[in-house]
Amino acid sequence: MDGPLLSAQSVTREYRLGDSTVRAVSDVSLSLAGGEFVALLGSSGSGKSTLLNLLAGLDRPTSGAIFVQGRNLAELSSIELARYRRQTAAMVFQSFNLLPRMTLEENVELPLRLEEVDRRERYARVTEALERVGLAQRRRHRPSELSGGEQQRAAIARALVNRPAVLFADEPTGNLDSKNGDHILGLLGELQSALRMTIVMVTHERPLAERYAQRLVLLSDGKLISDQRLSPSATRGAAASVTACEPAPSGTSA
Amino acid sequence: MKRRDLAELAVRNLREALLRNALTTLGVAVGVASLVAMLSLGVGLQNLASQRLTRSGLFDAVFVTARGPGDRGGLSREGSSRENSDSRQNPEPQELKLLDEDTRQAFARLPNVTEVYPQIRFVADARYGETKRQTMVLALPDSSRRSGAFDAMKGAFFSSPAAQEAILQMDFAKELNAQPESLIGKELALRYMERSTSASDAELMNALTGSDSAGAISILPRVKKFRIIGITDSDPSAGLGGFGGARVFLPLQVAEGLHVAQPGDFRTMLASESDKPSYMALTVRTKSPNDVPKVEDAIKKMGYSAFSLMDAARSLRLVFAVFDLFLGLFGSLALTVASLGIINTLVMAILERRREIGILKALGASDKDVKSLFFAEAAAMGFFGGILGVAFGWLIGRALTLGASLYLRSRDLPSVSVSHVPWWLGVSAVAFAVVVSLAAGLYPAARAAKLNPVEALRYE
Numbered sequence: 001m002d003g004p005l006l007s008a009q010s011v012t013r014e015y016r017l018g019d020s021t022v023r024a025v026s027d028v029s030l031s032l033a034g035g036e037f038v039a040l041l042g043s044s045g046s047g048k049s050t051l052l053n054l055l056a057g058l059d060r061p062t063s064g065a066i067f068v069q070g071r072n073l074a075e076l077s078s079i080e081l082a083r084y085r086r087q088t089a090a091m092v093f094q095s096f097n098l099l100p101r102m103t104l105e106e107n108v109e110l111p112l113r114l115e116e117v118d119r120r121e122r123y124a125r126v127t128e129a130l131e132r133v134g135l136a137q138r139r140r141h142r143p144s145e146l147s148g149g150e151q152q153r154a155a156i157a158r159a160l161v162n163r164p165a166v167l168f169a170d171e172p173t174g175n176l177d178s179k180n181g182d183h184i185l186g187l188l189g190e191l192q193s194a195l196r197m198t199i200v201m202v203t204h205e206r207p208l209a210e211r212y213a214q215r216l217v218l219l220s221d222g223k224l225i226s227d228q229r230l231s232p233s234a235t236r237g238a239a240a241s242v243t244a245c246e247p248a249p250s251g252t253s254a
Numbered sequence: 255m256k257r258r259d260l261a262e263l264a265v266r267n268l269r270e271a272l273l274r275n276a277l278t279t280l281g282v283a284v285g286v287a288s289l290v291a292m293l294s295l296g297v298g299l300q301n302l303a304s305q306r307l308t309r310s311g312l313f314d315a316v317f318v319t320a321r322g323p324g325d326r327g328g329l330s331r332e333g334s335s336r337e338n339s340d341s342r343q344n345p346e347p348q349e350l351k352l353l354d355e356d357t358r359q360a361f362a363r364l365p366n367v368t369e370v371y372p373q374i375r376f377v378a379d380a381r382y383g384e385t386k387r388q389t390m391v392l393a394l395p396d397s398s399r400r401s402g403a404f405d406a407m408k409g410a411f412f413s414s415p416a417a418q419e420a421i422l423q424m425d426f427a428k429e430l431n432a433q434p435e436s437l438i439g440k441e442l443a444l445r446y447m448e449r450s451t452s453a454s455d456a457e458l459m460n461a462l463t464g465s466d467s468a469g470a471i472s473i474l475p476r477v478k479k480f481r482i483i484g485i486t487d488s489d490p491s492a493g494l495g496g497f498g499g500a501r502v503f504l505p506l507q508v509a510e511g512l513h514v515a516q517p518g519d520f521r522t523m524l525a526s527e528s529d530k531p532s533y534m535a536l537t538v539r540t541k542s543p544n545d546v547p548k549v550e551d552a553i554k555k556m557g558y559s560a561f562s563l564m565d566a567a568r569s570l571r572l573v574f575a576v577f578d579l580f581l582g583l584f585g586s587l588a589l590t591v592a593s594l595g596i597i598n599t600l601v602m603a604i605l606e607r608r609r610e611i612g613i614l615k616a617l618g619a620s621d622k623d624v625k626s627l628f629f630a631e632a633a634a635m636g637f638f639g640g641i642l643g644v645a646f647g648w649l650i651g652r653a654l655t656l657g658a659s660l661y662l663r664s665r666d667l668p669s670v671s672v673s674h675v676p677w678w679l680g681v682s683a684v685a686f687a688v689v690v691s692l693a694a695g696l697y698p699a700a701r702a703a704k705l706n707p708v709e710a711l712r713y714e
Contacts, residue, residue, distance in 0.1 A: 086618025101270040113259040
């Protein structure tokens with residue numbers, strides 16, 4: 001592989017709250033290779049969601065640089081950044097964020113409309129994406145007619161439809177019970193291996209992250225605490241629990 | 255985003271929040287309706303007035319008189335300042351310019367002239383049964399059918415320009431019969447003096463006097479019967495250069511065929527070697543009052559006295575222009591209120607739809623996409639509100655016309671249309687509504703486009 005797909009270099013994001021300045025992300029450097037499944041772990045307020053938004057191009061860093069495919073997101077115009085979100089990065093949210101007034105197929109079609117994809121091709125791609133998440137039969141339903149797990153699968157189909165290089169998921173299982181959560185992460189894992197897609201997931205559920213992700217990045221108070229690669233055997237359904245935060249490429253029980 | 259997708263999304267958004275958007279659209283419609291109603295009233299009243307005035311023959315007519323040495327024409331109103339200055343420029347016309355048939359044809363060939371007709375008035379003896387009255391007879395051109403003077407008449411206007419029919423003035427009809435309506439369909443005999451110009455007359459005169467008597471005429475009494483077809487309350491001749499007072503009216507073509515001896519004949523005889531008839535005065539009607547000045551100038555250049563009442567019409571147009579302006583101002587006020595309504599709704603829509611905007615932006619919508627979407631929605635509301643408003647405005651105008659008609663009918667007057675929505679008013683009202691809506695959508699759209707997606711998504 002020639003260089004990382006995405007690399008953050010000393011990224012800092014500060015917010016102004018009245019007179020004080022809050023540093024949500026502080027001097028984080030991170031590099032992602034293509035096809036990785038990375039979990040950003042941390043307690044609430046640790047800055048993991050802010051980091052995700054920065055990487056996904058929804059927000060701009062106060063300082064530092066984020067290179068994606070050789071281009072610095074911090075220097076892109078708002079139009080170029082919109083194109084990045086449309087073509088390269090896709091988002092899945094904790095609260096699904098489907099448009100309630102639209103049917104599933106219209107929700108999934110939205111990124112294709114924004115990308116000005118031809119009408120006929122759109123139909124095929126929407127069908128393909130819905131089939132991949134197992135919702136082809138429910139394309140004409142509205143989000144409110146679906147269960148939480150189904151809504152999240154629809155959101156994943158919407159994220160997939162433009163064939164992005166990276167899928168960013170912000171607490172994708174946060175609003176789901178454990179069974180559905182398992183199912184969603186299984187789906188993400190499948191996509192990662194089937195489509196060679198890079199997945200960056202924010203979560204605070206460590207056991208889930210350990211089961212599906214190949215790399216755990218731990219944040220606290222906006223700082224990167226640890227960056228741990230899990231051995232391939234440790235992932236994929238093994239119910240192992242990793243208690244240590246140290247990098248342990250092969251130190252976990254199988 | 256492609257335009258078609260944009261339109262689809264906009265329509266879908268409008269449809270989904272039906273009540274709110276319908277109310278906004280209604281707000282636009284009310285604004286447009288008041289604008290359209292007011293302007294249509296202005297246009298309608300202006301139409302009404304200008305039609306009435308134009309048809310009265312006052313403002314689209316040029317009155318032409320023959321001019322001779324020391325003669326300033328035969329019409330009493332000729333003392334207008336313009337005419338005076340014109341007379342001063344040509345203080346001594348070389349010869350009497352006769353208004354004969356050739357001149358009449360020449361006037362008729364001038365551009366924008368619709369009708370040229372002589373003033374035919376004569377005194378006749380009218381007999382109905384045993385009743386006998388001496389009265390003034392006036393010939394009416396066919397165009398006076400539309401002058402408005404006969405709108406309220408009993409009976410009907412002349413069935414054709416050549417019909418042997420007569421219309422009576424109401425007071426005169428009452429003199430003939432206590433129940434004037436019963437006269438309609440009856441015969442009226444008119445005794446008048448015919449001016450005969452046969453060659454034999456001239457020969458006879460030559461023989462009698464032994465001198466050249468070209469242009470000699472003889473005057474013979476004649477009696478002719480006319481069917482009474484209508485009775486009118488108003489005096490249709492009042493507008494025609496001040497020649498009021500006629501009590502029996504005949505179709506012009508018929509009256510011309512009578513060859514009635516007229517006072518001007520004597521002067522014609524003196525001036526002309528020929529026996530061709532000439533006219534005391536001709537009335538030249540133009541297509542519209544705007545054509546009057548040119549026609550008037552052309553006739554003056556030909557050497558005749560001409561005058562018109564255009565100055566009065568001009569000031570009348572000014573009054574209506576001001577009237578229109580004020581109506582438009584009030585209408586614009588109504589539309590301003592409607593625009594504020596649109597702005598309010600669109601700004602509220604942003605608050606309500608922050609999350610949606612955040613999602614769209616997260617999915618890769620550019621600022622421009624979001625702005626276009628809000629713009630498209632504003633334009634659609636303006637468009638539909640505009641159409642609805644024009645329809646409402648038209649209905650209001652119809653209602654006003656209906657009310658006015660009822661009122662006029664109660665006063666025994668013919669009903670008129672007081673409001674009129676010409677196509678240009680409808681089209682420009684809709685266009686205006688769209689433009690105002692777009693302007694009103696400018697700020698909300700810009701705000702929506704600038705929303706930070708992260709903050710917008712956090713908004714619940």
